[in-house]
Amino acid sequence: MFTISDLEQLQAEHPEWQMELVDGNILVMGPSDYISEEIGAELIRLLGNWVRPRKLGRVTGSSAGFILPRLETEDNEADVEKRNLRAPDVSFVRAEKLKISKRDFVELVPDLMVEIKSKSDSIKPLVEKIQLFLDLGCTVGMLIDPDKLTLTVYRLNQEPIVLQNKDKLTIPDLLPGWELTVSEIWPPVFE
Numbered sequence: 271m272f273t274i275s276d277l278e279q280l281q282a283e284h285p286e287w288q289m290e291l292v293d294g295n296i297l298v299m300g301p302s303d304y305i306s307e308e309i310g311a312e313l314i315r316l317l318g319n320w321v322r323p324r325k326l327g328r329v330t331g332s333s334a335g336f337i338l339p340r341l342e343t344e345d346n347e348a349d350v351e352k353r354n355l356r357a358p359d360v361s362f363v364r365a366e367k368l369k370i371s372k373r374d375f376v377e378l379v380p381d382l383m384v385e386i387k388s389k390s391d392s393i394k395p396l397v398e399k400i401q402l403f404l405d406l407g408c409t410v411g412m413l414i415d416p417d418k419l420t421l422t423v424y425r426l427n428q429e430p431i432v433l434q435n436k437d438k439l440t441i442p443d444l445l446p447g448w449e450l451t452v453s454e455i456w457p458p459v460f461e
Contacts, residue, residue, distance in 0.1 A: 272296050274337060274355055274375070288333060291355040302332075302359075303389040305416050308457045310359045310386050313414075316455070317362060320448045327364040327381070328371065332357055335375040338406055356399065358383035362444065379403060381444050384412045400424050410441055414455065421452050 271294035280296060281289060288299040302310070310331060317329045338354045355375055362382035383403045385396040393415070400411035404426040411424040421439060423431045433439055435453040 271352075274353060277355060288357070290335075290357055291353075293354065294352065300390070302386070305457055306359075306386045306388045309414055309416060309455050310384075312455050312457075313360050313384065313386075316450060317360070317445075317448075320445060321362065325365055326445065327362055328368055330361045330363075332359045334361060336361070336380060337375050337377040338379060338402075339377075341402075341405060356403075358399075358403070359386045360384035364444065379407045381408065382410045382412070382441065383408050384414060386414045387416060397424075409444055416456070419452075419456065421455070 272291060273294075274291060277289055277291045277296055281287065288301075290297045290299065301307075314329055314331055321327055321329050335355045335357045338356055340353055358380065360382075361380040361384070363376075363378065363380045367378055367381070368376060380403070383400065385400060387393065387396060393413070396413055400413060401424070404411050404424060409425070413422045413424070414420075415422070419435060421433045421437075423433065423439070433452050435451075435456075437452050439450040439452060441448065
């Protein structure tokens, strides 16, 4: 069983690897396909352009690691070394939760987390990751599926909302006034 310290040591030895710590196992993530990465970069740009001038919080990409609290269960000890370290493809943390950036992993749950389905991903593990974040206190989780051209919005104890190209995404409780037409995140076609 690996710990966050083990992951940090392995990452220092292999800085080019992207890793997560899940239930004591270190997962080495492969690179994203080009379309998935382009979608993530565009979403980060669009969010950042809204968030930063308004000082609403921080927007990060897939390399920002979050040390997550443990879900309370009967067979779960409060062992600090057994925590998970996960990295959503895109994250937003409200300013009041993280007033100063840290040169380390942060011990908190982001307010918004986004997973973007890569060519090799299965949907089920992505939805399970989103559900974990929601169970731990994340306000909104999103799954972007470039294959189906959909953006699905998840909130705790609510039915998911599937948005398509012409639909508008708003998250007034986190990003007041921000609006995104789903088609804006798909890569452009240049003639």
